[in-house]
Amino acid sequence: MSDLSRRTVAVLTTTGFEDAEISRVKHAVEEAGGRVLIVAPEDSPVIGKRGTSYDPDMLSGEADAASFSALLLPGGVSNADRLRTDAAAVDLVRGMVAAGKPVAAICHGAWILTDADAVQGRTLTSSPSLKTDLVNAGADWVDEAVHVDAGEGAGKPLLITSRTKADLEPFIEAVITHVGA
Template sequence: MSDQKVLTGRTVVVLATDGFEDSELTSPRDAVSDAGAAVVVATPGGSAITGKNGTEVPADAGTADVDASTVDAVLLPGGTSNADALRLDAAAVSLVRDVVTAGKPVGVICHGAWILTDADVLRGRTLTSFPSLRTDLVNAGATWVDEEAPTCEGPAGAGTIVSSRTPDDLPAFNAAVVAAFAAS
């Protein structure tokens, strides 16, 4: 995606489970990798996962094995069953909370935003998601917008959140994620 390796020396962790939306994991993962980031795929069990359309992705670690101090950013793909299962993984929720409160950025698309409600990091934030999550995000303290890839700087040292709605937004989302991750 980028000729410049603006993310060289940075580690981005992708948190996901089975049932992820295939393009919402692979496209941003490839965008940050192409920009020079080392990508770590972490799953609750530390095992390979399969997307809802059959894409198989090997895991590099279990969510319980990843420490927020060792990563520079997090990517959260969508997929309803993926997002619903991931938010039940205490280690993943803690990791997301720790990354955001440490001032590190998060890229989240579609249903991936559900875990942000469980991590309690949405008060005062502006973001988007798949439309059916709007009420959940608003109830967790966010302002919901219907935009391609809004970027919300974190309050008082909290990390930036780049969000997006659906696979249709991937080009804008990928560009915004790389820019936010490079700026952190």
């Protein structure tokens, strides 16, 4: 297992996230020695579709890409849709991409990548319902449990994407491996 000590992973989320897509990844990152911070648009608990609740450690308007080693974008349709309308959340994603830092998105979490102009010429996967949006934004979409796109050229972020919570095991493995690299 990779060592994630000295690594801080931001989880950008709001209410409506897919519970396991945060809890299981968060647990794995912490088990590998990493730190996980919940970043949300508002200073109130974020609640998952199945009742898991987290208090935000930081607001999206206060978050700076320089503070994080990687970014996790969990799914949940309402979660992903709400985040796309939060300018600070989109700015955080853009900042992570501009800094060339790893971004891991699962299920509908990849949706905000279109708003952050982060998919042009990249290959990724997602919930199949996002395929058209991602392709229209310039991505090559693949139907794989997990896809890692290292990009080409300096400053391109590592994009780690997965389809659904059914693919959590290979997604978590890819996150731990590549964030710890």
